[in-house]
Amino acid sequence: MAENGSQDRQSGADCRSSSAQVQDFYERYPYPRPVADLDAYRLRWEDRGRRRADFHLFWPHTPYKEDHTILVAGCGTSQAAKHALRWSRAKVTGIDFSATSVRCTEDLKHKYNLTNLELHELPIERVGELRQTFDQIVCTGVLHHLEDPDAALRALRDVLAPDGAMHLMVYAPYGRAGVYMIQEFCRRVGITASDDGIRALVGSLEELPANHPLARLLRDTPDFRREAALADALLHPQDRAYSVPQLFEFLDGAGLRFGRWVRQASYSARCGLMTRLPEPSRIAELEPAEQYAATELFRGTMTTHSVVAYRNDAAISSTRVDFAGDAWLDYVPIRLPDTLCIQEKLPPGAAAVLINRAHTFHDVYLPIDAREKRLFDTIDGERTIGAIVGDQHREAGRALFERLWWHDQVVFDASR
Numbered sequence: 001m002a003e004n005g006s007q008d009r010q011s012g013a014d015c016r017s018s019s020a021q022v023q024d025f026y027e028r029y030p031y032p033r034p035v036a037d038l039d040a041y042r043l044r045w046e047d048r049g050r051r052r053a054d055f056h057l058f059w060p061h062t063p064y065k066e067d068h069t070i071l072v073a074g075c076g077t078s079q080a081a082k083h084a085l086r087w088s089r090a091k092v093t094g095i096d097f098s099a100t101s102v103r104c105t106e107d108l109k110h111k112y113n114l115t116n117l118e119l120h121e122l123p124i125e126r127v128g129e130l131r132q133t134f135d136q137i138v139c140t141g142v143l144h145h146l147e148d149p150d151a152a153l154r155a156l157r158d159v160l161a162p163d164g165a166m167h168l169m170v171y172a173p174y175g176r177a178g179v180y181m182i183q184e185f186c187r188r189v190g191i192t193a194s195d196d197g198i199r200a201l202v203g204s205l206e207e208l209p210a211n212h213p214l215a216r217l218l219r220d221t222p223d224f225r226r227e228a229a230l231a232d233a234l235l236h237p238q239d240r241a242y243s244v245p246q247l248f249e250f251l252d253g254a255g256l257r258f259g260r261w262v263r264q265a266s267y268s269a270r271c272g273l274m275t276r277l278p279e280p281s282r283i284a285e286l287e288p289a290e291q292y293a294a295t296e297l298f299r300g301t302m303t304t305h306s307v308v309a310y311r312n313d314a315a316i317s318s319t320r321v322d323f324a325g326d327a328w329l330d331y332v333p334i335r336l337p338d339t340l341c342i343q344e345k346l347p348p349g350a351a352a353v354l355i356n357r358a359h360t361f362h363d364v365y366l367p368i369d370a371r372e373k374r375l376f377d378t379i380d381g382e383r384t385i386g387a388i389v390g391d392q393h394r395e396a397g398r399a400l401f402e403r404l405w406w407h408d409q410v411v412f413d414a415s416r
Helices: 002-028 039-044 048-058 079-086 099-111 124-130 149-158 174-189 195-205 215-220 227-234 244-253 272-276 288-299 370-377 385-389 394-406
Strands: 069-073 091-096 117-121 134-140 160-171 256-261 304-311 332-335 339-342 352-356 366-368 410-413
Touching: 039 079, 048 332, 048 410, 069 079, 069 124, 079 091, 079 099, 079 117, 079 134, 091 099, 091 124, 099 117, 124 149, 149 160, 149 244, 174 195, 174 215, 174 227, 195 227, 244 256, 244 288, 244 304, 272 288, 332 385, 352 370, 366 370, 366 394, 370 394, 385 394, 394 410
Parallel strands: 069 091, 069 134, 091 117, 134 160
Antiparallel strands: 160 304, 256 304, 332 410, 339 352, 352 366
């Protein structure tokens, strides 16, 4: 008994030590880097159509509203302020265990008179102390840095409203192989999270071989050109990643249910290069979770996973988009704001190619023919699919709008 008690105390001390290291890291190197100007962000989100599309991505079956409650957990230097700007009628709460991050967000709150924003210096594990529940919880880029992410996610689930939605982003392992190699390199040679260490890291990366697994990320990720981003990625004291199966286990262990990927085309056997495999039916016949896992392995370069999750006791019918039966005829399609309609240098038979600019994989695009383009052009955010396609083109309409949905070209207001 005495020996076990000693081990428990040592484990608790190690946990506090690790948490203190992470907290100290963010006090010295706040990330994302503090910003003073959110004018462009505010202007972009003044578009009601953009807000409506964002809302129905999380709640397809709920009538649109703007006065919901939002928790930004691990809000960093600006994320909570951005949500308060985006949803001026919502009540937004931001929490972070970094005093520096909270102070940066307070500056933005005062600058933009964000009376709908409340801030607390509080770790996620203690979110229950707020004694509130939230319609939406946003926790992106945080859980994978915590000593006990399972406990933190359970704490967030406990404050999620019964019909609430959660937006989570965690690191993915395979696309970050180069990151973990350089993290281990830094540990072995003694490069630490300090001003001198960051300078040594930057100098080392200038000599990185062109074919090193990290080289592509350094080249393609603009954020990596900033020292704070390099420190966050390569010198962070606590870092883990989740494969698709591990992410599903993570959600299940916290009492949550996977809803959808925020950008789902890259995971789908219906989109992009996955449809061009010699026997695509092998993947298409798998259960969805197995499809996603196989796609992650085949693509090989995913660096993060961003998901919408719900409480596991929420009604599935209230969150799922379904093209079986006839309910889809009453869905109102809403174009996603990042959609581009290209009408030059088209593949044979195409009248246009639809591209979502938020996609990171360039093989994910959707050619449509002349009849499909006419239907696509009539999407106005008000008319149902049934009204758009009519009885004559019902089955063709079903196929088109299911493809548009999987390719992240539309979301649906299914609240009717």
